[in-house]
Amino acid sequence: MRKTTIVKDFKEIVNHPLFEEWFNITKPILASREFQKRKLIKHHDDSVFNHCVEVSFEAFKMAKKSKELDFYVCAIAGLLHDFYPEAWQYSESLEKLDESYRMRFLPNYKGSIANIHGFVHGRKAMENALKFYPELMNDKIANSISRHMFPLTPIPPKYKEGWIITLADKKVSFANMPSFVNWPKYLGLESLLMTIKK
Numbered sequence: 001m002r003k004t005t006i007v008k009d010f011k012e013i014v015n016h017p018l019f020e021e022w023f024n025i026t027k028p029i030l031a032s033r034e035f036q037k038r039k040l041i042k043h044h045d046d047s048v049f050n051h052c053v054e055v056s057f058e059a060f061k062m063a064k065k066s067k068e069l070d071f072y073v074c075a076i077a078g079l080l081h082d083f084y085p086e087a088w089q090y091s092e093s094l095e096k097l098d099e100s101y102r103m104r105f106l107p108n109y110k111g112s113i114a115n116i117h118g119f120v121h122g123r124k125a126m127e128n129a130l131k132f133y134p135e136l137m138n139d140k141i142a143n144s145i146s147r148h149m150f151p152l153t154p155i156p157p158k159y160k161e162g163w164i165i166t167l168a169d170k171k172v173s174f175a176n177m178p179s180f181v182n183w184p185k186y187l188g189l190e191s192l193l194m195t196i197k198k
């Protein structure tokens, strides 16, 4: 199992011919304090930061291959698609963050089926993105973020760019999670099992 780390080999991305263009779009988010905190929030066996960079760059590359797609939307929505406000997996690195980021692990946290990560984090990420980066957002980005978990969540993305985010997210997630045993974890169904066991 890989450890959550802030050190990731992004050599492939940094050396890619599209890197400069992608970086010029995403720089304000990547450099911001709030997004840097995602290095301390676990995403399966990686960090939210690393996962979001991979999805953003993958979506950007896909968009650049088509003249119809808005590559700015794909870069920003990809980067913020999992920008939910609180962690849903515990890791020691969370202790370095304010308590609000580890709400779920506090003794008074009451989880419910209606609050299962896989179903709600798209909407929460969209709301959080609007809170922290309103000047970078637009309707296409907001919709693409909030609906990225389709088909787990029933309403599909409204825009083509949203479909690209959904695809890029699954491509990156499954590439980093080769064993199907981990699929329920990816889909957020692990929290459903935990809720039922309570």
Ligand SMILES: [Fe+2]
Residues within 6 Å of the ligand: 081, 082, 121, 122, 148, 149
């Ligand atoms: Fe997600």
Ligand SMILES: [Fe+2]
Residues within 6 Å of the ligand: 051, 055, 081, 082, 169, 173
């Ligand atoms: Fe994701």
